Amino acid sequence: MIFDTHAHFDAEQFDEDREKLLAVFPVRGVGAVVNVAASLASTRSSLALAEGYDWMFASVGVHPDDVGDLDEAELGWLYEQTKNPKCVAVGEIGLDYYWNKSEKEVQKNWFARQLQMARDVGKPVIIHSREAARDTFEIIREEKAWETGGVMHCYSYSWEMAREYLKMGFYLGIGGVLTFKNGQKLREVVKNAPMEQLVLETDSPYLSPVPYRGKRNSSLYLSYVVEEMAKIKGISPEEVEKITWDNALRLYGLEGRSFAPHSKQ
Numbered sequence: 669m670i671f672d673t674h675a676h677f678d679a680e681q682f683d684e685d686r687e688k689l690l691a692v693f694p695v696r697g698v699g700a701v702v703n704v705a706a707s708l709a710s711t712r713s714s715l716a717l718a719e720g721y722d723w724m725f726a727s728v729g730v731h732p733d734d735v736g737d738l739d740e741a742e743l744g745w746l747y748e749q750t751k752n753p754k755c756v757a758v759g760e761i762g763l764d765y766y767w768n769k770s771e772k773e774v775q776k777n778w779f780a781r782q783l784q785m786a787r788d789v790g791k792p793v794i795i796h797s798r799e800a801a802r803d804t805f806e807i808i809r810e811e812k813a814w815e816t817g818g819v820m821h822c823y824s825y826s827w828e829m830a831r832e833y834l835k836m837g838f839y840l841g842i843g844g845v846l847t848f849k850n851g852q853k854l855r856e857v858v859k860n861a862p863m864e865q866l867v868l869e870t871d872s873p874y875l876s877p878v879p880y881r882g883k884r885n886s887s888l889y890l891s892y893v894v895e896e897m898a899k900i901k902g903i904s905p906e907e908v909e910k911i912t913w914d915n916a917l918r919l920y921g922l923e924g925r926s927f928a929p930h931s932k933q
């Protein structure tokens with residue numbers, strides 16, 4: 669059974685066939701999905717989507733691209749949303765110096781504030797960090813984010829940096845990039861990291877693995893990532909699925925919570 673720890677099935681790319689697509693997941697080996705929010709609007713739509721499926725959960729949070737005009741009242745609204753029983757994490761939050769859609773200081777401020785929110789409500793965090801390795805690490809340390817723990821989503825930095833996050837107990841989110849020709853750095857990270865701290869993710873509709881690179885992604889393609897990970901770690905694909913499934917339950921505090929992988933509510 670595959671656990672997709674990071675997807676965006678509320679995205680417009682799925683408007684045409686969302687229900688039909690999600691309906692086949694349970695019979696094709698995808699047992700659970702966390703639909704990740706990236707804005708106020710997608711916090712609302714992620715929770716709403718997750719409410720429709722027993723095996724789907726959601727996060728609450730605003731991506732660094734979208735923090736530009738966040739205010740205190742909206743942060744208060746986000747706090748309220750974390751009380752939804754379907755909310756399992758705060759994210760995706762972080763820093764993005766590649767797109768730089770908001771000023772760095774603004775991004776840093778709302779990243780820190782949302783890390784505090786995660787601590788206040790006792791939820792793990794989903795971290796987005798692009799070309800901002802040093803500042804991300806500093807803020808995570810300042811805010812003692814290891815207290816809630818979480819996942820470094822779409823991990824893209826060096827093994828040396830990964831080691832620091834692993835020491836703090838963070839998980840690394842591994843997706844389609846693992847199968848890319850230029851994914852050598854990530855393969856190195858996966859080779860060195862303990863299997864107990866790796867989780868599978870798609871970032872659907874983005875980052876499809878080879879042979880679907882460039883096409884719309886879905887959790888159904890995670891089998892290609894599983895195969896690559898199995899090869900790198902020298903274990904069977906079944907073992908990869910089993911271990912990453914258990915890791916995901918631990919990451920999102922879902923151990924012992926009963927949810928039926930096969931049912932639509």
Ligand code: NI
Nearest residue numbers: 674704760871
């Ligand atoms: Ni994402």
